[in-house]
Protein backbone atom coordinates (compact mmCIF):
# COMPACT_ATOMS: atom_id res chain seq x y z
CA UNK A 1 0.00 0.00 0.00
CA UNK A 2 1.17 3.50 -0.85
CA UNK A 3 1.92 5.41 2.34
CA UNK A 4 1.32 9.12 2.21
CA UNK A 5 4.09 11.40 3.44
CA UNK A 6 2.77 14.91 3.31
CA UNK A 7 2.74 18.25 5.04
CA UNK A 8 1.10 18.51 8.41
CA UNK A 9 0.38 21.18 10.99
CA UNK A 10 -1.14 21.06 14.44
CA UNK A 11 -2.53 24.31 15.85
CA UNK A 12 -2.67 24.43 19.64
CA UNK A 13 -4.97 26.49 21.85
CA UNK A 14 -1.87 28.13 23.36
CA UNK A 15 -1.35 29.94 20.04
CA UNK A 16 1.43 27.78 18.59
CA UNK A 17 1.30 25.98 15.26
CA UNK A 18 3.72 23.04 15.08
CA UNK A 19 4.87 21.39 11.88
CA UNK A 20 4.92 17.59 11.58
CA UNK A 21 5.12 14.83 9.00
CA UNK A 22 1.75 13.79 7.57
CA UNK A 23 1.10 10.02 7.62
CA UNK A 24 -2.67 9.90 7.04
CA UNK A 25 -4.25 12.93 5.37
CA UNK A 26 -7.29 14.81 6.59
CA UNK A 27 -8.44 17.76 8.63
CA UNK A 28 -9.80 17.44 12.10
CA UNK A 29 -9.90 18.82 15.64
CA UNK A 30 -10.32 17.65 19.21
CA UNK A 31 -9.07 17.90 22.77
CA UNK A 32 -5.34 17.17 22.76
CA UNK A 33 -4.41 14.61 25.44
CA UNK A 34 -1.50 12.22 25.98
CA UNK A 35 -1.06 8.66 27.16
CA UNK A 36 2.17 7.43 28.71
CA UNK A 37 1.38 3.80 27.83
CA UNK A 38 4.37 2.15 26.17
CA UNK A 39 2.21 -0.70 24.98
CA UNK A 40 -1.46 -1.14 24.06
CA UNK A 41 -1.76 1.29 21.16
CA UNK A 42 -4.42 -0.91 19.50
CA UNK A 43 -6.47 -0.96 22.71
CA UNK A 44 -6.09 2.80 23.26
CA UNK A 45 -6.98 3.72 19.70
CA UNK A 46 -10.18 1.65 19.86
CA UNK A 47 -11.21 2.75 23.38
CA UNK A 48 -14.47 4.71 22.89
CA UNK A 49 -13.51 6.96 25.83
CA UNK A 50 -11.16 8.80 23.42
CA UNK A 51 -14.05 10.00 21.20
CA UNK A 52 -13.57 13.68 20.21
CA UNK A 53 -9.97 13.70 21.45
CA UNK A 54 -6.61 13.78 19.67
CA UNK A 55 -4.34 11.18 21.19
CA UNK A 56 -0.61 11.85 21.60
CA UNK A 57 1.59 8.90 22.51
CA UNK A 58 4.48 9.95 24.75
CA UNK A 59 6.23 6.62 24.04
CA UNK A 60 8.31 7.36 20.93
CA UNK A 61 7.74 4.32 18.68
CA UNK A 62 4.16 3.23 18.14
CA UNK A 63 3.30 0.12 16.15
CA UNK A 64 6.31 -2.08 16.75
CA UNK A 65 4.29 -5.28 17.25
CA UNK A 66 1.76 -4.75 14.43
CA UNK A 67 -2.02 -4.53 14.49
CA UNK A 68 -4.14 -7.55 15.42
CA UNK A 69 -7.91 -7.59 15.36
CA UNK A 70 -8.28 -9.59 18.58
CA UNK A 71 -6.64 -6.77 20.51
CA UNK A 72 -9.19 -4.13 19.44
CA UNK A 73 -11.63 -2.86 22.06
CA UNK A 74 -14.39 -1.74 19.67
CA UNK A 75 -15.21 -1.78 15.96
CA UNK A 76 -13.52 1.52 15.07
CA UNK A 77 -10.79 3.98 15.98
CA UNK A 78 -12.18 6.66 18.31
CA UNK A 79 -9.62 9.47 18.67
CA UNK A 80 -10.13 11.99 15.85
CA UNK A 81 -6.38 11.94 15.13
CA UNK A 82 -3.21 10.26 16.38
CA UNK A 83 0.16 11.85 17.13
CA UNK A 84 3.49 10.11 17.81
CA UNK A 85 7.21 10.65 17.44
CA UNK A 86 7.19 7.74 14.95
CA UNK A 87 4.40 5.50 13.72
CA UNK A 88 5.27 2.22 12.00
CA UNK A 89 3.76 1.57 8.58
CA UNK A 90 1.41 -1.11 10.04
CA UNK A 91 -0.31 1.45 12.22
CA UNK A 92 -0.37 4.04 9.44
CA UNK A 93 -2.06 1.56 7.09
CA UNK A 94 -4.67 0.77 9.72
CA UNK A 95 -5.35 4.46 10.48
CA UNK A 96 -5.57 5.17 6.73
CA UNK A 97 -8.19 2.41 6.34
CA UNK A 98 -10.06 3.98 9.25
CA UNK A 99 -9.69 7.46 7.72
CA UNK A 100 -8.16 8.84 10.91
CA UNK A 101 -5.51 11.55 10.34
CA UNK A 102 -2.09 10.76 11.78
CA UNK A 103 1.07 12.82 12.17
CA UNK A 104 4.58 11.98 13.36
CA UNK A 105 8.14 13.34 13.31
CA UNK A 106 7.04 15.87 15.90
CA UNK A 107 8.64 16.56 19.30
CA UNK A 108 6.10 14.77 21.48
CA UNK A 109 8.15 15.57 24.63
CA UNK A 110 7.45 19.21 23.95
CA UNK A 111 3.73 18.59 23.30
CA UNK A 112 3.38 16.54 26.48
CA UNK A 113 5.21 19.20 28.51
CA UNK A 114 2.79 21.85 27.20
CA UNK A 115 -0.23 19.70 28.07
CA UNK A 116 1.17 19.05 31.56
CA UNK A 117 1.80 22.75 32.14
CA UNK A 118 -1.28 24.23 30.49
CA UNK A 119 -3.76 21.32 30.69
CA UNK A 120 -5.49 19.28 27.99
CA UNK A 121 -6.18 21.79 25.23
CA UNK A 122 -8.14 22.18 22.02
CA UNK A 123 -6.21 21.61 18.79
CA UNK A 124 -6.74 21.63 15.04
CA UNK A 125 -4.90 19.39 12.58
CA UNK A 126 -4.40 19.68 8.83
CA UNK A 127 -2.58 16.95 6.90
CA UNK A 128 -2.12 16.70 3.13
CA UNK A 129 -0.25 18.08 0.18
CA UNK A 130 -0.16 21.86 0.29
CA UNK A 131 -1.94 22.33 3.63
CA UNK A 132 -1.03 25.53 5.48
CA UNK A 133 -0.78 26.56 9.13
CA UNK A 134 -3.97 28.56 8.51
CA UNK A 135 -5.84 25.32 7.68
CA UNK A 136 -4.90 23.94 11.09
CA UNK A 137 -5.96 27.20 12.77
CA UNK A 138 -9.35 27.00 11.04
CA UNK A 139 -9.85 23.52 12.49
CA UNK A 140 -8.87 24.79 15.93
CA UNK A 141 -11.42 27.62 15.67
CA UNK A 142 -14.16 24.99 15.13
CA UNK A 143 -13.06 22.81 18.08
CA UNK A 144 -15.59 22.41 20.91
CA UNK A 145 -14.74 21.80 24.56
CA UNK A 146 -15.38 18.23 25.79
CA UNK A 147 -18.40 19.21 27.89
CA UNK A 148 -20.03 20.86 24.85
CA UNK A 149 -20.35 17.46 23.17
CA UNK A 150 -23.76 16.89 24.70
CA UNK A 151 -24.71 13.98 22.38
CA UNK A 152 -21.43 12.12 22.74
CA UNK A 153 -23.22 9.10 24.26
CA UNK A 154 -25.16 8.56 21.03
CA UNK A 155 -21.89 8.60 19.03
CA UNK A 156 -20.43 5.63 20.90
CA UNK A 157 -23.33 3.54 22.25
CA UNK A 158 -25.13 0.59 20.66
CA UNK A 159 -28.44 1.62 19.04
CA UNK A 160 -30.24 -1.55 20.05
CA UNK A 161 -29.66 -3.94 22.96
CA UNK A 162 -27.16 -6.74 22.34
CA UNK A 163 -26.98 -9.98 24.31
CA UNK A 164 -23.78 -11.83 25.21
CA UNK A 165 -24.10 -15.27 26.74
CA UNK A 166 -21.84 -16.25 29.62
CA UNK A 167 -23.17 -19.20 31.57
CA UNK A 168 -26.26 -18.06 33.45
CA UNK A 169 -24.37 -17.07 36.63
CA UNK A 170 -26.00 -13.63 36.60
CA UNK A 171 -27.80 -11.22 34.31
CA UNK A 172 -25.83 -7.99 34.00
CA UNK A 173 -27.43 -4.90 32.46
CA UNK A 174 -24.39 -3.06 31.10
CA UNK A 175 -25.35 0.49 30.10
CA UNK A 176 -23.15 1.21 27.08
CA UNK A 177 -21.85 4.76 27.43
CA UNK A 178 -18.91 3.69 25.21
CA UNK A 179 -17.98 0.33 26.74
CA UNK A 180 -14.64 -1.32 26.00
CA UNK A 181 -15.18 -4.83 24.63
CA UNK A 182 -13.11 -6.40 27.37
CA UNK A 183 -15.59 -5.25 30.03
CA UNK A 184 -18.16 -7.47 28.30
CA UNK A 185 -15.72 -10.37 27.99
CA UNK A 186 -14.51 -10.00 31.60
CA UNK A 187 -18.12 -10.61 32.66
CA UNK A 188 -18.97 -13.42 30.22
CA UNK A 189 -15.70 -15.22 31.06
CA UNK A 190 -16.92 -15.31 34.66
CA UNK A 191 -20.19 -16.91 33.57
CA UNK A 192 -22.40 -13.80 33.53
CA UNK A 193 -24.85 -13.04 30.72
CA UNK A 194 -24.52 -9.45 29.55
CA UNK A 195 -27.26 -7.24 28.13
CA UNK A 196 -25.38 -4.39 26.45
CA UNK A 197 -27.91 -1.55 26.49
CA UNK A 198 -28.09 1.87 24.79
CA UNK A 199 -26.83 4.80 26.90
CA UNK A 200 -30.38 6.24 27.09
CA UNK A 201 -32.11 3.06 28.30
CA UNK A 202 -35.20 3.89 30.34
CA UNK A 203 -36.23 2.88 33.85
CA UNK A 204 -39.07 0.74 32.50
CA UNK A 205 -36.72 -1.10 30.13
CA UNK A 206 -34.49 -2.01 33.08
CA UNK A 207 -37.56 -3.03 35.09
CA UNK A 208 -38.67 -5.43 32.38
CA UNK A 209 -35.17 -6.93 32.12
CA UNK A 210 -34.99 -7.36 35.92
CA UNK A 211 -31.17 -7.76 35.96
CA UNK A 212 -29.01 -8.96 38.87
CA UNK A 213 -26.54 -6.07 38.40
CA UNK A 214 -26.85 -2.61 36.88
CA UNK A 215 -23.43 -1.74 35.46
CA UNK A 216 -22.52 1.69 34.03
CA UNK A 217 -19.65 1.48 31.54
CA UNK A 218 -16.71 3.73 30.76
CA UNK A 219 -17.27 6.41 28.13
CA UNK A 220 -16.09 9.68 26.62
CA UNK A 221 -16.53 13.29 27.64
CA UNK A 222 -18.18 14.95 30.59
CA UNK A 223 -20.18 12.64 32.89
CA UNK A 224 -22.72 15.48 33.22
CA UNK A 225 -23.83 14.60 29.67
CA UNK A 226 -25.01 11.10 30.74
CA UNK A 227 -28.10 12.11 32.70
CA UNK A 228 -30.22 9.11 31.76
CA UNK A 229 -27.62 6.68 33.13
CA UNK A 230 -27.58 8.72 36.37
CA UNK A 231 -31.39 8.49 36.52
CA UNK A 232 -31.13 4.68 36.38
CA UNK A 233 -28.69 4.70 39.31
CA UNK A 234 -30.95 6.99 41.37
CA UNK A 235 -33.95 4.81 40.61
CA UNK A 236 -32.43 1.39 41.32
CA UNK A 237 -29.91 2.05 44.10
CA UNK A 238 -30.68 -0.27 47.00
CA UNK A 239 -32.85 -2.50 44.78
CA UNK A 240 -30.28 -3.82 42.29
CA UNK A 241 -26.50 -4.06 42.96
CA UNK A 242 -24.75 -1.29 41.03
CA UNK A 243 -21.25 -1.22 39.49
CA UNK A 244 -19.38 1.37 37.43
CA UNK A 245 -16.07 1.77 35.63
CA UNK A 246 -14.42 5.12 34.88
CA UNK A 247 -17.24 7.31 33.46
CA UNK A 248 -19.45 4.78 35.27
CA UNK A 249 -17.89 5.71 38.63
CA UNK A 250 -18.41 9.40 37.83
CA UNK A 251 -22.07 8.87 36.84
CA UNK A 252 -22.78 6.78 39.95
CA UNK A 253 -21.17 9.41 42.20
CA UNK A 254 -23.16 12.24 40.61
CA UNK A 255 -26.40 10.26 40.91
CA UNK A 256 -25.82 9.63 44.62
CA UNK A 257 -25.07 13.20 45.72
CA UNK A 258 -21.42 13.52 44.67
CA UNK A 259 -19.72 15.94 42.30
CA UNK A 260 -17.20 15.61 39.46
CA UNK A 261 -14.65 18.07 38.09
CA UNK A 262 -12.29 18.29 35.15
CA UNK A 263 -8.64 17.50 35.86
CA UNK A 264 -5.81 19.57 34.39
CA UNK A 265 -4.55 16.84 32.04
CA UNK A 266 -6.00 13.64 33.50
CA UNK A 267 -4.56 10.15 33.86
CA UNK A 268 -3.82 8.13 30.74
CA UNK A 269 -1.40 5.23 30.83
CA UNK A 270 -0.80 1.73 32.15
CA UNK A 271 1.20 2.31 35.33
CA UNK A 272 -0.95 4.46 37.61
CA UNK A 273 -0.50 3.28 41.23
CA UNK A 274 -3.69 2.86 43.25
CA UNK A 275 -3.89 2.05 46.98
CA UNK A 276 -6.74 0.11 48.55
CA UNK A 277 -7.41 2.00 51.79
CA UNK A 278 -8.55 -1.09 53.71
CA UNK A 279 -5.69 -3.45 52.86
CA UNK A 280 -2.95 -0.91 52.11
CA UNK A 281 -2.14 -2.86 48.97
CA UNK A 282 -1.00 -0.91 45.90
CA UNK A 283 -1.85 -2.13 42.41
CA UNK A 284 -0.78 -0.88 39.00
CA UNK A 285 -3.68 0.17 36.81
CA UNK A 286 -4.67 1.08 33.26
CA UNK A 287 -6.24 4.54 33.15
CA UNK A 288 -7.86 6.94 30.71
CA UNK A 289 -9.80 9.80 32.22
CA UNK A 290 -9.89 13.58 32.27
CA UNK A 291 -12.62 14.04 34.90
CA UNK A 292 -12.59 12.89 38.50
CA UNK A 293 -14.95 12.55 41.45
CA UNK A 294 -14.30 15.69 43.52
CA UNK A 295 -16.74 14.86 46.34
CA UNK A 296 -18.28 11.38 46.67
CA UNK A 297 -21.31 12.73 48.61
CA UNK A 298 -22.77 11.18 51.78
CA UNK A 299 -23.80 7.81 50.36
CA UNK A 300 -20.48 6.55 49.00
CA UNK A 301 -17.12 5.99 50.71
CA UNK A 302 -13.79 6.36 48.96
CA UNK A 303 -12.21 2.88 49.15
CA UNK A 304 -9.18 3.39 46.89
CA UNK A 305 -6.98 6.38 46.08
CA UNK A 306 -4.39 7.28 43.46
CA UNK A 307 -0.96 7.21 45.10
CA UNK A 308 0.33 10.11 42.94
CA UNK A 309 -2.40 12.67 43.50
CA UNK A 310 -4.88 11.16 46.00
CA UNK A 311 -7.85 11.27 43.59
CA UNK A 312 -10.72 8.84 44.24
CA UNK A 313 -10.08 5.55 42.45
CA UNK A 314 -12.72 3.37 44.11
CA UNK A 315 -16.10 4.10 45.71
CA UNK A 316 -18.50 1.82 47.54
CA UNK A 317 -21.52 1.47 49.75
CA UNK A 318 -21.59 -2.08 51.05
CA UNK A 319 -25.11 -1.90 52.46
CA UNK A 320 -26.54 -0.69 49.18
CA UNK A 321 -24.32 -3.01 47.08
CA UNK A 322 -22.60 -0.27 45.08
CA UNK A 323 -18.99 -0.64 43.90
CA UNK A 324 -17.09 1.43 41.33
CA UNK A 325 -13.60 2.01 39.92
CA UNK A 326 -12.13 5.11 38.26
CA UNK A 327 -9.42 3.06 36.52
CA UNK A 328 -9.99 0.23 34.04
CA UNK A 329 -9.99 -3.03 36.02
CA UNK A 330 -10.51 -5.01 32.79
CA UNK A 331 -6.97 -3.79 31.94
CA UNK A 332 -6.25 -4.41 28.26
CA UNK A 333 -3.48 -4.01 27.63
CA UNK A 334 -2.74 -4.62 31.31
CA UNK A 335 -1.31 -4.95 33.95
CA UNK A 336 -3.80 -7.52 35.20
CA UNK A 337 -3.62 -6.69 38.93
CA UNK A 338 -7.24 -5.57 39.06
CA UNK A 339 -9.32 -8.25 37.31
CA UNK A 340 -10.69 -9.33 40.71
CA UNK A 341 -13.06 -6.36 40.53
CA UNK A 342 -15.36 -8.42 38.30
CA UNK A 343 -15.49 -11.19 40.92
CA UNK A 344 -16.41 -8.57 43.52
CA UNK A 345 -19.17 -7.23 41.25
CA UNK A 346 -20.64 -10.69 40.67
CA UNK A 347 -20.20 -11.43 44.37
CA UNK A 348 -22.86 -8.77 45.04
CA UNK A 349 -25.51 -10.79 43.19
CA UNK A 350 -28.13 -12.32 45.49
CA UNK A 351 -27.14 -15.95 45.10
CA UNK A 352 -24.83 -15.19 42.19
CA UNK A 353 -21.77 -15.41 44.41
CA UNK A 354 -22.55 -19.01 45.29
CA UNK A 355 -23.47 -19.97 41.77
CA UNK A 356 -20.33 -18.37 40.50
CA UNK A 357 -18.11 -20.19 42.98
CA UNK A 358 -19.82 -23.43 41.96
CA UNK A 359 -19.25 -22.66 38.26
CA UNK A 360 -15.57 -22.02 38.93
CA UNK A 361 -15.30 -25.21 41.07
CA UNK A 362 -16.93 -27.26 38.29
CA UNK A 363 -14.41 -26.06 35.71
Ligand SMILES: NC(=O)CC[C@H](N)C(=O)O
Pocket residue numbers: 049217218219220221222223245246247248288289290291292
Ligand atom coordinates in the same frame (compact mmCIF):
# COMPACT_ATOMS: atom_id res chain seq x y z
N1 LIG B 1 -12.46 6.03 30.38
C1 LIG B 1 -13.50 6.74 30.76
O1 LIG B 1 -14.58 6.23 31.01
C2 LIG B 1 -13.34 8.24 30.78
C3 LIG B 1 -14.38 8.94 31.60
C4 LIG B 1 -14.52 10.42 31.26
N2 LIG B 1 -14.85 10.60 29.89
C5 LIG B 1 -13.24 11.14 31.61
O2 LIG B 1 -12.54 11.59 30.74
O3 LIG B 1 -12.93 11.26 32.78
